[in-house]
Amino acid sequence: MTAEAPPRPDRPTARSRAAERARRAAGRTTVRVWTLTAACLVGIAVLFAVTTGAIAQARDGFQVIGHGAGPKVAATADLYFALSDMDAQVANVLLMGDEHDLGAGREEALRRYEQRRDDADSALLHAAQLAEGDDAEQENVRAVLDGLGDYEQLVAEARLLNDEAGGGAGQPPAAVVDRYREATDLMRLELLPKAYNLTLESGATVRATYEDRRSATRLGPVWVALSGAAAAGALIALQLYLSARFRRRYNPALVVATAGVVGLVGLATLMLDDQAQQLRTAKEDGLDSVLALSRARAISTNMNADQSRWLLDPERADTYAQGFLEDAQTVLYVEDAAGEVPGDLAGYGAEVDDAVTERGGYRGRMLGFLGEEVRDAPLAGQAAAQQEVLRAYDGFLRADRDMRLIAESGREREAVSAHMGGAGSVEDAFDRYEEALIELTDLHRDTFDEAVRAGDDGAAGWDVLLPAACLAFAVLVLAGVRPRLAEYR
Amino acid sequence: MRSRALALPMAAVLALSACTGALSDTGSLLGRDTLRIGVKADQPGLGLRGPSGEFTGFDVDVALDIAERLGVEPADVEFVEVTSAEREEALREGRVDMVVATYSITPARKTEVTFAGPYYVAHQDILVRADERSIDDVRDLAGRRLCQGEGSNSATRVIGERGVAARLIEAPTYSECVTMLEEGEVDAVSTDDLILAGFLLRSRDAFRIVNAPFTDEKYGVGVAEGDLSGCEAVNRAITDMYQDGTAEALLRMWFGDTGLDLVTSVPQFEGCS
Known part of the structure; x- marks a missing residue:
């Protein structure tokens, strides 16, 4: 640049020395202006890069939670549900014997069985996609698929034997019960645990990704604010230097650029902060509850299956009653005010009755899926939906007690009818409970969808706004310094 | 000058990110070189301390296997006796990193301890x-x-x-x-x-x-409350333990001759929360 002219061979005069000094001073000024200008441009470039990165990270979080693994995990939760309902429908068909019109009827039970078989297939497909790259999980998916084939074979044999034997409702022949035992043991002891673990594992993957993204999205605004402060600092330094050096009060272009940087950073941090909030809402008020309630529904379906098993196989009645109670405690765990846990179905039912009717004044403790889910209700309509779930669950347990009393008094056919037959039956109460559960789940699903949509919308437009604004700032800086530099040409 | 002005806030941000990173990993089981595992000392076949102080039993072998799958060699595992009453406290105070001691998972205990597993459902x-x-x-x-x-x-x-x-x-x-x-x-x-x-x-x-089971006792692996990533890693270890046949071999080795009906497929996990 203009910094130093080659030294003259002859001795400089006083006048030429003064000119030399002036030239050197001018040279120094030019260098400083250029350095500060470069600092401003670098600052703006860094701000651009950091903000772009922060937006990308926030989008990535929504991509995983909102559009990728999140919804798929919710879908794999249906695997357990589909499998336990398959087993329940099989037990129902066997229980009906040749009375094909009991309850919703044999045709309906068979149709539901096929439907659940298809549901299980598509849930397995989701699980297989989520398990990609994880050998242990893929092995699990394969084991469930293979086991399902064996299960269907056993079910087909049991049905064939049952059809051949004929006979009324509630007394399937021993050979049928034996074959069903094989099938249900495969289902209960191998397929259902593996299916449940698959859901848990894919949930764990989503959780880890979320934790990872969440700390990134929380730090995003901080980085943006810091790089914005640096860029604004460089702009102010340039401004101050120019006004001191050229005795002008301010440089309009630089003032606009500085205000623009501050404004942009303000908007970006607000937007990123909102994104972090929406991501949190989508995960914690949306997905987590959807998953917990889907699991509650799946386990409840297994309770329903245990009722059919209990009726079908009196020899194993204790095991199935115990299974029912264990599952019930998983769905809604109750402990009385003294910390005692009811150990039989009658005690459990009475305690749930207390907990549900006294709700606010209940002095015991409610835990388990429903107990945790009904703890607080920040969403509109949530409290009412929760109360409805609890009431319907209580109703289901009451119908269960009635049905067991009838069966224990030796009236098997009537018990089967109380289990599956129309209004007031166990099946009827279960349907009502399931509907309430689905309604509450939908409330959380809507919250999830809204948060994801808000997240997607929030970052929209920034792909254009951000580069345009940063480019404009750079142009303003150059426009601001150009006339000053021109004074030295 | 600009870089010096930036150095302070940068350091603050780095410290902040280090903090949030550390928060989620505090007391996690993962990344340890050694592990202290709480087991029973008076339960033959499950956790029993011998005359020379060494621990043996199904729980002990399960614990060693899980530790190895988490990357900790048997030589780096220290066993500590825990009685039934002190298991929660031992975890809370950090006296042990993990408890494998006929520890039944219950919803009430889940409010104090994070449970991986169950690795076996006893009855x-x-x-x-x-x-x-x-x-x-x-x-x-x-x-x-x-x-x-x-x-x-x-x-x-x-x-x-x-x-x-x-x-x-x-x-x-x-x-x-x-x-x-x-x-x-x-x-x-x-x-x-x-x-x-x-x-x-x-x-x-x-x-x-008699072989007439009438309750479910889900034997879980207790880890520090809130150590979700540690809990999930233990669940993966248990899954592997069943998939490669180690669990079945251990069950047969300890209880094969007792006439007990053993379940050798992976139990339904409780879920880390």
Whole structure:
């Protein structure tokens, strides 16, 4: 640049020395202006890069939670549900014997069985996609698929034997019960645990990704604010230097650029902060509850299956009653005010009755899926939906007690009818409970969808706004310094 | 000058990110070079301390296997005795990193401890003398002398919850119950089947397990509350342990000769929360 002219061979005069000094001073000024200008441009470039990165990270979080693994995990939760309902429908068909019109009827039970078989297939497909790259999980998916084939074979044999034997409702022949035992043991002891673990594992993957993204999205605004402060600092330094050096009060272009940087950073941090909030809402008020309630529904379906098993196989009645109670405690765990846990179905039912009717004044403790889910209700309509779930669950347990009393008094056919037959039956109460559960789940699903949509919308437009604004700032800086530099040409 | 002005806030941000990173990993099981694992010291077949101080049993082997799958060699595992009453406290105070000690997962305990597993679902069952012919399930205990260890509620489950009118006899420990059973002072002992199987190993020909399970005891691996990534890693280790046959081999090695019906496929996990 203009910094130093080659030294003259002859001795400089006083006048030429003064000119030399002036030239050197001018040279120094030019260098400083250029350095500060470069600092401003670098600052703006860094701000651009950091903000772009922060937006990308926030989008990535929504991509995983909102559009990728999140919804798929919710879908794999249906695997357990589909499998336990398959087993329940099989037990129902066997229980009906040749009375094909009991309850919703044999045709309906068979149709539901096929439907659940298809549901299980598509849930397995989701699980297989989520398990990609994880050998242990893929092995699990394969084991469930293979086991399902064996299960269907056993079910087909049991049905064939049952059809051949004929006979009324509630007394399937021993050979049928034996074959069903094989099938249900495969289902209960191998397929259902593996299916449940698959859901848990894919949930764990989503959780880890979320934790990872969440700390990134929380730090995003901080980085943006810091790089914005640096860029604004460089702009102010340039401004101050120019006004001191050229005795002008301010440089309009630089003032606009500085205000623009501050404004942009303000908007970006607000937007990123909102994104972090929406991501949190989508995960914690949306997905987590959807998953917990889907699991509650799946386990409840297994309770329903245990009722059919209990009726079908009196020899194993204790095991199935115990299974029912264990599952019930998983769905809604109750402990009385003294910390005692009811150990039989009658005690459990009475305690749930207390907990549900006294709700606010209940002095015991409610835990388990429903107990945790009904703890607080920040969403509109949530409290009412929760109360409805609890009431319907209580109703289901009451119908269960009635049905067991009838069966224990030796009236098997009537018990089967109380289990599956129309209004007031166990099946009827279960349907009502399931509907309430689905309604509450939908409330959380809507919250999830809204948060994801808000997240997607929030970052929209920034792909254009951000580069345009940063480019404009750079142009303003150059426009601001150009006339000053021109004074030295 | 600009870089110096930036250095301070940068350092603050780095410290902040280090903090949030550290928060989620505080007390996690992962990335440790050594592990302290709480086990029982007086439970034959599950966790028993020998005369020279070494621990043996199914729980001990399961713990070693999990540790190895988490990247900790057996030589770097230190076993610490925990009694049933002190398991939560030992985890809370960080005296142990992990508890594998016939530790049943219950919703109430889940509020204090994060549970991986279960690695096995045990069931309450009944131990009788080998020549006992008239006890085949829990109802046959009516009118018979049933021994219960102090502080346990296994008899409540028989008498209170199942309405079976057994005659309750209490002894300080289940070990003493088993001695009384051998000497004919009681007719039956009822507690977790794996625990009964462990006692049965003491004198194999003297006893018989009835094989009439009537509760689920989900034996879990307790980790520090909130250590979700550690818990998930233990679940993966248990999955692998079942998939490659290690779990079945360990079950057969410890309980294969006891006549107990063993389940050798992976149990349904509780979920880390």
